[in-house]
Amino acid sequence: MSKLVRFGVSLEDGLLKKFDSLIRQKGYTNRSEAIRDLIRNELVDQQWRTGEEVVGVVMIVYNHHQRQLQPKITDLQHDYGSRIISSQHIHLDHHNCLEVVIARGKAGLIRELAGRLKAIRGIKHCSLNMSTTAKGIA
Amino acid sequence: MSKLVRFGVSLEDGLLKKFDSLIRQKGYTNRSEAIRDLIRNELVDQQWRTGEEVVGVVMIVYNHHQRQLQPKITDLQHDYGSRIISSQHIHLDHHNCLEVVIARGKAGLIRELAGRLKAIRGIKHCSLNMSTTAKGIA
Amino acid sequence: MSKLVRFGVSLEDGLLKKFDSLIRQKGYTNRSEAIRDLIRNELVDQQWRTGEEVVGVVMIVYNHHQRQLQPKITDLQHDYGSRIISSQHIHLDHHNCLEVVIARGKAGLIRELAGRLKAIRGIKHCSLNMSTTAKGIA
Amino acid sequence: MSKLVRFGVSLEDGLLKKFDSLIRQKGYTNRSEAIRDLIRNELVDQQWRTGEEVVGVVMIVYNHHQRQLQPKITDLQHDYGSRIISSQHIHLDHHNCLEVVIARGKAGLIRELAGRLKAIRGIKHCSLNMSTTAKGIA
Numbered sequence: 001m002s003k004l005v006r007f008g009v010s011l012e013d014g015l016l017k018k019f020d021s022l023i024r025q026k027g028y029t030n031r032s033e034a035i036r037d038l039i040r041n042e043l044v045d046q047q048w049r050t051g052e053e054v055v056g057v058v059m060i061v062y063n064h065h066q067r068q069l070q071p072k073i074t075d076l077q078h079d080y081g082s083r084i085i086s087s088q089h090i091h092l093d094h095h096n097c098l099e100v101v102i103a104r105g106k107a108g109l110i111r112e113l114a115g116r117l118k119a120i121r122g123i124k125h126c127s128l129n130m131s132t133t134a135k136g137i138a
Numbered sequence: 139m140s141k142l143v144r145f146g147v148s149l150e151d152g153l154l155k156k157f158d159s160l161i162r163q164k165g166y167t168n169r170s171e172a173i174r175d176l177i178r179n180e181l182v183d184q185q186w187r188t189g190e191e192v193v194g195v196v197m198i199v200y201n202h203h204q205r206q207l208q209p210k211i212t213d214l215q216h217d218y219g220s221r222i223i224s225s226q227h228i229h230l231d232h233h234n235c236l237e238v239v240i241a242r243g244k245a246g247l248i249r250e251l252a253g254r255l256k257a258i259r260g261i262k263h264c265s266l267n268m269s270t271t272a273k274g275i276a
Numbered sequence: 277m278s279k280l281v282r283f284g285v286s287l288e289d290g291l292l293k294k295f296d297s298l299i300r301q302k303g304y305t306n307r308s309e310a311i312r313d314l315i316r317n318e319l320v321d322q323q324w325r326t327g328e329e330v331v332g333v334v335m336i337v338y339n340h341h342q343r344q345l346q347p348k349i350t351d352l353q354h355d356y357g358s359r360i361i362s363s364q365h366i367h368l369d370h371h372n373c374l375e376v377v378i379a380r381g382k383a384g385l386i387r388e389l390a391g392r393l394k395a396i397r398g399i400k401h402c403s404l405n406m407s408t409t410a411k412g413i414a
Numbered sequence: 415m416s417k418l419v420r421f422g423v424s425l426e427d428g429l430l431k432k433f434d435s436l437i438r439q440k441g442y443t444n445r446s447e448a449i450r451d452l453i454r455n456e457l458v459d460q461q462w463r464t465g466e467e468v469v470g471v472v473m474i475v476y477n478h479h480q481r482q483l484q485p486k487i488t489d490l491q492h493d494y495g496s497r498i499i500s501s502q503h504i505h506l507d508h509h510n511c512l513e514v515v516i517a518r519g520k521a522g523l524i525r526e527l528a529g530r531l532k533a534i535r536g537i538k539h540c541s542l543n544m545s546t547t548a549k550g551i552a
Contacts, residue, residue, distance in 0.1 A: 002290040009285050010308045011315070014278035018412050019315045022322055027257035032286045037256065038314040039287070039295050040263055046298055055228075055236060059195055059269045063276065090193075090223055090240060096272035098193060100240060102228060118175065119165035124275055125178055129267030131197045134234035136294055137262055138201065140428040147423055148446045149453070152416040156550055157453050160460055170424045176452040177425070177433045184436055274432050303533035313532065316539055331512060335471055335545045339552065366499055366516060372548035374469060378504060378514060394451065395441035400551055401454055405543030407473045410510035413538055414477065 002138065009035075044132045048107045055085075055133050056110035058101040060117050061125040065095055069122040076120070077101060080113055096124070104133060140276065147173075182270045186245045193223075193271050194248035196239040198255050199263040203233055207260040214258070215239060218251055234262070242271060278414065285311075320408045324383045328412075331361075332386035333405040334377040336393050341371055345398040352396070353377060356389055372400070380409060416552065423449075458546045462521045466550075469499075470524035471543040472515040474531050479509055483536040490534070491515060494527055510538070518547060 011019075023034040047054050062069055077084050083105040090098040101117070103110050111128065118126035149157075161172040185192050200207055215222050221243040228236040239255070241248050249266065256264035287295075299310040323330050338345055353360050359381040366374040377393070379386050387404065394402035425433075437448040461468050476483055491498050497519040504512040515531070517524050525542065532540035 002288040004286045005289050005292055006284050006286050007292070007307065008282050009311050010280045010282050011312060012278040012414060013281050015312065015315060015319075015413060016281055016283070018319055022318060027254055029259060031283065033257075033259050035285050035311060035314070036287060036291065037264075038311075038318065039291060042298060042314065043291075043294055044263055055197075055199075055230070057195060057197055057238060057267060059193075059267055061193075061270055061272050061275075063272075085228055086226065088224065088226055088238075088240075092193070092272050096276065098240070098269065098272075100195060100226075100238060102226075102236070102238060116165055119171075121167060121171050124272060125182055125270050126175075127267055127269055129195060129197055129265055131236065131265055132199055132263050134199050134201075134230050134236075134262060137199075137291060138234065138288060140426040142424045143427050143430055144422050144424050145430070145445065146420050147449050148418045148420050149450060150416040150552060151419050153450065153453060153457075153551060154419055154421070156457055160456060169421065173423050173449060173452075174425060174429065176449075176456065177429060180436060180452065181429075181432055275429060276426060303530055305535060309533075309535050313540075320539055331473075331475075331506070333471060333473055333514060333543060335469075335543055337469075337546055337548050337551075339548075361504055362502065364500065364502055364514075364516075368469070368548050372552065374516070374545065374548075376471060376502075376514060376516060378502075378512070392441055395447075397443060397447050400548060401458055401546050402451075403543055403545055405471060405473055405541055407512065407541055408475055408539050410475050410477075410506050410512075410538060413475075414510065 040137045043137045044130065047132060047136070048130050051107045053105060053133055053135070054107045054110060055102065055104050055131045056114070057129040057131065058103065058114045058117055059127050059129070060099045060101070060123050061092070062097060062099070062123050063095045064097045066122045069120070072120055073099065073117065076116055080105070080109070083109065178275045181275050182268065185270060185274070186268050189245045191243060191271055191273070192245050192248060193240065193242045193269045194252070195267040195269065196241065196252045196255055197265050197267065198237045198239070198261050199230070200235060200237070200261050201233045202235045204260045207258070210258055211237065211255065214254055218243075218247070221247065316413045319413050320406065323408060323412070324406050327383045329381060329409055330383050330386060331378065331380050331407045331409050332390070333407065334379065334390045334393055335403050335405070336375050336377070336399050337368070337401040338373055338375070338399050339371045340373045342398045345396070348396055349375065349393065352392055356381070356385070359385065454551045457551045458544065461546060461550065462544050465521045467519060467547055468521050468524060469516065469518050469545045469547050470528070471545065472517065472528045472531055473541050473543070474513045474515070474537050475506070475539040476511060476513070476537050477509045478511045480536045483534070486534055487513065487531065490530055494519070494523070497523065
């Protein structure tokens, strides 16, 4: 685990007051924690932009009664082999399912996986959530 | 299940060619499917904007060795009772975990859940992924 | 003008190194300046979210040869009276124009202006850029 | 100018009703116009993603009383020569200015311009708005 270091930040008086009020509202207990979060968000954005290894979650919503849809979704995931960490299935209602696919790999590959799932006929909604392996942000 | 209806769309010749090339590249097999996806995205955006019932996934990354962090995360989730459909835990490495929390409820409540998780000291990254109950988009 | 205050931030050693490398790459000369930018972005986001007075720029692209289009665009802008600070016109090519409309007012009103411009038949692209009156971020 | 072509789209009954209600609310007079807008947005996104020639607007907010700031901003813009179509200056209050810089060029270059402006010490807010030359979307 990396050790904590301390450094000084200069900020306009009025700006700091506004920031303090914003982070109190958001539930932070101190400035360092809030600034750490801003910094980590920037770093995770950069990991996705520069194509590093990331963790992404693809969420798809579909009707499992549609013929041949589930096998297609499963086949496609198998193309990505061990990059798929897990695939979780939620029954939204009698017809509709949510599948939450957690994958780890180069940012480009995860985007490709999401794009290919999205284009399958019968998938009603597909979204990609960008997270991190935690490497380089701790 | 709702029945299919057919309607006509007028589009500039050149625009249609560009669109056809874009969707081929994305892997769609026909225009209706691609247009359906654009429409559904708009509707899901609107569900989140107007505060309807939605499905959201909150992903948090944290170090499970940090004292008292896991109980805090679990306690907070219990505040949301049956709105949390499931909470899945992935071991990223020796220290770091990914927790994928799937929740269903009014958009405002899901945002609040994500905001409160994000502000917990020790959470390294938190992101919210907006999906849908499939109601109103099928 | 508000005076500068100085405060300490604690950060994990490794995280700080990554941040330093990111901001050097982005051209910042010191950490305070980079952190100030992250904080101001958060505050401007909040101004738009909570509906405060903001500055927004709406960019529309259209074909000025289309009959009755320009008068409609101008009429609509007049509905917003003195909230429109300026409207600048760029000739993109023989047919197409870019109009850059700078407006100041409550966030909801600026969004409404952008939405109404976007829906005019013949507008080919419309985007809204969120800026600030500078109040509360200095 | 390109001629209009007409093609059929198949959509679930319920989805079409929802879409009709959404676009009526947004002020569209017919479906083709709304679908055209969705398609054009996709194409402009793609132009920025693939690095084609685009039009971008960079908005910066700064205090013009800060020594040496304005010459720096102007110098930097001159590095981009004829790519800068225009630069408009708005007085927000006694201290603060908004500068709206309209540029045309490869997407990467416009992003670089925005990034370099953002990093100048004293710039309080900088945002980039992605528009289009209208080529390929008409």
